[in-house]
Amino acid sequence: MNGNVIVGQSGGPTAVINSSLAGVFKTAKDRGAKKIYGMCNGIKGLLDEKYVDLTEKLDSTMAIDLLKRTPASALGSCRYKLPEVSEGKEIYERIFEILKKLDVKFFFYIGGNDSMDTIKKLSEYANLVKSDIRFMGVPKTIDNDLAVTDHTPGYGSAAKFIAATMKEIIRDGHVYDSPTISIVEIMGRNAGWLTAAAALAKSDDCEGVDLIYLPEKVFDVDHFISKINELSKKGKSIVVAVSEGVKVADGRFVFELAEHVEFVDAFGHKQMSGTAKFLANKITAVLGLKARAIELSTLQRCAAHMTSRTDITEAYNVGGAAVKAAFEGESGKVVVIKRVSDDPYMVITETADVNKIANIEKKIPLEWITDDDYVTQELIHYIHPLIQAELSPIMVDGLPRHLNLTL
Template structure:
């Protein structure tokens, strides 16, 4: 083994991303790494020479355990898109000069599609210039839209939060003896994995949501209103789960049907917001029924009080597997999860070429979306093992204790 380790976090946070960071750090130290650095605010922070030596922060077993239970990105994150190598060689020269100064031999990045794009570009540049630095991707995204891997760490805990929250919303609505309609907006730009988790609310103690709309299928506003009209005749509360990114047949986002302020990030992604509000207002305007919109927004990302033990364990394991593979000479790869058994549930880690994952979105298979605006049992069966068991936060003075970089 030659060189120090540096690790960063990128993209949207999750409730278990720090468990992956803990897995990288603990495994690296156990295998003899001298220094393990953490990038503050990802690759953008590294360009500004912002980093910490993690051994100074994670110097006790308690600190590492607390890190695993701390939601969001301990090191901070970024949404910075590296330019193409040919367009800005000076950017890569600067990054590699900093890495050389720190005597880095292993570079790990924890993130989703766009983060894997960073790993691909850096590993391509290293290969082109003959650099010996190893680059590895560690999967993370609540959206569950990474290719090849069975699922992504972060998704299971977000799904658990969504299913539990939907049960509570359903209970709330059923107290009345007249129909009310609740439209719940759940994250998901192009892939409906998170919204499909709302189906898990249906059980022997819960009626479940009435309708589920995912971005994989075109959304028809008029058919939706007709369906709500028919459901309202039952005289009871109605709960609908919608992905923030549902689109009409002509490709227009539903939230764009209302007046909104448009924001586009560095990756060209439009800010998603207002789908549920538009639909709730439409229901009231057309049907004269009381309708409300609930936007889960960032609440579903970092609800560490609802963390799945399965999820946090797998997040730790992929972090450890990534640094182990790097130490063994692998580069330009991403650790992926492979489901080898459903009953009992079991996943193992494997490696995949980052080029087959970067900028590729995995969507919900159309056969898992039913024609009656719901999801198939196969999809529920797929998600169910990922929400199992709990890991309680470390509580201090009645509230969860978190670890932060000072």
């Protein structure tokens, strides 16, 4: 089927999301796509007819290689929730009118859970109006919470950054002759995959973090204070990894126990911040011990200087696999990664029905979380292959060089 390609990025950025974009572009070009457009700021930008011709922007092998090493979303992103067709038919008519104008036959969307909801709704509308446009989801999220796939591109690099940063925080705590207490807040609303990566810091050259708290289990503030008090008597520095989304028994987020200004995005998600600060203040108030709060915040999302080569390679491959599947007739699907071997680590790509992925969160199995506020060796073994090897940035004048497609 002849026609043009359009690709967009949505949701939170990662260190390797542009590698998936490069995979889509290169594979589509190799398969003879006439034009390859990039949506500026995802589906929201498309509605405003904001797009670029990627063939003009990515006009050399060097540009593609630079794109792969550029963190964040080079096309820009959005958090825009498409309404149900029954509530906003005119929006779908507008999108398909623009796609027809551009002669687009293949639509690719790189993103996480909410982005797959967009693919689901667009492919359903395409079926409704008998459109021949093919819609494919390309997985991305540092949260690693997409269903069906073994893991998501973006997670491995974020996990690598978190583990390395925890080792450095632990080293910092041993500098002085008096112990310090560091509470490190790591992203994770309902799934603790990122925070669990802190366990990788423990090795023959590092004692590792002392406690790990994940949103899959209820957080007990009194129990936490008791554990800190117990550990403090050993006279050593304490480092705690805590997910921003941990909740107490009544369902409130821990950060909601302190006064805060609440912000809710288009998908109804509360802005997560303040868990570590609340817990550090609680330690000082109850135990009289000095404690500091560290929020990794956005630093963990786009640390391209700490990219996992495994991660960036898989990100590129899922982009290419999405194009291959669409050009061979598939639509309403998402490319997923299937782990076929642990030792040696090997994966393949497959496609799965978007309905089995959109709006479904994959959480850490409870059997991988220990009763003594840590994680099991099985979970560490699951993460470990995803952080392997490195890909150095292209350095210019002492700093990483990045590519901006929307300038």
